[in-house]
Amino acid sequence: MKILVVGGGGREHALVWKIAQSSRVSHVWCAPGNPGIARHAECVPIAATDIDALLEFALEQDVDLTVVGPEAPLTLGIVDRFRSAGLTIFGPSRAAARLEGSKGFSKDLMAKYGIPTAAYRRFTDRDEAVAYIRNQGAPIVVKADGLAAGKGVVVAASIDEAVAAVDNMMIAGAFGEAGAEVVIEEFMEGEEASFFVFTDGKNILPLASAQDHKQIFDGDQGPNTGGMGAYSPAPVVTPELYEKIVNKIVRPTISGMEREGCPYAGIIYIGLMIVKGKPKVIEYNARFGDPEAQPLLVRLKSDIVPVLLGCARGEMRQSELEWHDKAAVCVVMASGGYPGDTQTGFPISGLDDAEKIDDLIVFHAGTASKDGQVINKGGRVLGVTGLGKTVAQAIDKAYQGVKVISWEGAQYRSDIGRKALNRDN
Incomplete structure (x- = not known):
């Protein structure tokens, strides 16, 4: 089988890494891919949102299965286009992808079918949204209706913070059309x-x-x-x-x-x-x-x-999946300034040393190649993933890898997985 994976982040690196292990697969392409993905697949310089070019490539190469990683091409209707051309593609249709593409659509679906979620209201008028916030009080959650790369949610501790979030989305246009409508929810603690x-x-x-x-x-x-x-x-x-x-x-x-x-x-x-x-x-x-x-x-x-x-x-017959008995922990290493304006273009050192560590896999997300070196290109740069018999051992393994990798401004959390340890104690 010939498989095309769409995307170029850490998720797509993990998908390519796993797909390439299948005995059924003869060739894997990834568009656009990244330097880490290039070790397991042939990267092609086509943007994940360039549906026309992706479709043309899949037809030319007689791709047997296309696997879509990120949300943007799904909401643009890549699945509908590929299926119309007679191609097999993994992912929801454009209409179904509204489950992610519109917070309002998903909340309405949950309300209609009795699926437990936070109480909410939808707003397209800024003043009505602010009046609702003042009536409800804080803490309260403000969400941009559309896609915002995981950054369109504000858990506001005060009314002023919630109002500022509404103004940032609806007036300042921080997320473009995605913030033209907002969903305001009750705060859930857990x-x-x-x-x-x-x-x-x-x-x-x-x-x-x-x-x-x-x-x-x-x-x-x-x-x-x-x-x-x-x-x-x-x-x-x-x-x-x-x-x-x-x-x-x-x-x-x-x-x-x-x-x-x-x-x-x-x-x-x-x-x-x-x-x-x-x-x-x-x-x-x-x-x-x-x-x-x-x-x-x-x-x-x-x-x-x-x-x-x-x-x-549309014919999934498998009833269960088999899992390794080891735990896995992924620590994200991000660029300086993330999740705001990021500082990029710095050479990354220590990748070769990390690869020598047993039970450690470094997935590339926001990386690029320049003058023979791997540099940080995006906000989230690497997903350093460790395996262990327990979560505690997997944590130690992941941070062992993190400690040998560096670039100017790199940042990461030091407490990934701690909740699991606290629960065990």
Whole structure:
């Protein structure tokens, strides 16, 4: 089989790394890819959002399966275009991708089908939004309706902070059209978890549990990011909670999407808040999480290609996945200034030394090549992923790798996975 992976971040590096291990695969391309991905696949210089060029390439190369990594091409309708051309592609349709592309759409779906989530209101008028905030009080959550690269959510501790978030989105246009409408939600207090499910639109195949770390600083402080690290398994998801998530959230979501006339096929990422032992949906994503994909795919023992094909063809027959018994922890190393204006273009040292460490994999996200050196190019640069018999050992392994890698301004959290250790104690 010949496979094309669309994207060029850490999630796509992990997907390419896993796909390339399949005995069914003869060739892997990645568009646009990155220097790390180039070790496992042939990178082609086509942007993930250039649907016309991607379609032309897939037809020319007679690609058997295209796997879409990031959300932007999904919301632009890449799946619909490829299927219209007779190509097999993994990911939800444009209509189904609204589950991530519009916070308002997803909240309305949850309300309609009784899926537990925070109370909310949608606003297109700034003054009405501010009046609602003043009436509700703080803490309160303000979300841009559309895609904002994981940065369009503000958990406001005060009314003034919430109003400033509304003005930043609706008046200043910080996220463009994505912030023209906002969703304002009640604040939920609890512990977050990430839950992933493969689906062909009817059948579901849940993955192992994982937990992300959204805030930039230790102790979950500072602004939200795209994710500063993740680990799997996440002990917060007990077997009892797992069943609740599947029956009260996953199945109603998939059946609800089918009833709405936009069946969902691909992988669905459900961001959860565990409130007093009960799961509530924070948000949906229409693709693998990043950085959760890194520890999950490192732990996945099963061949991923038959699952991707089954979802893409609407005929997923697999009933379970096999997992390595080791834990995995991914620590994100980011550029200075992230999640604001980033400082990029600096040579990265220590990558060769990190690769010599057993049970350690360095996934590239925001990297590029310049004059024979790997440099930092984006906000989140590397996902340093360690394996261990326990979460504690996996943490030690990941930070062993982090300590040998450096570039000017590099930053990372020092407490990734600590919640799992605290729960064990």
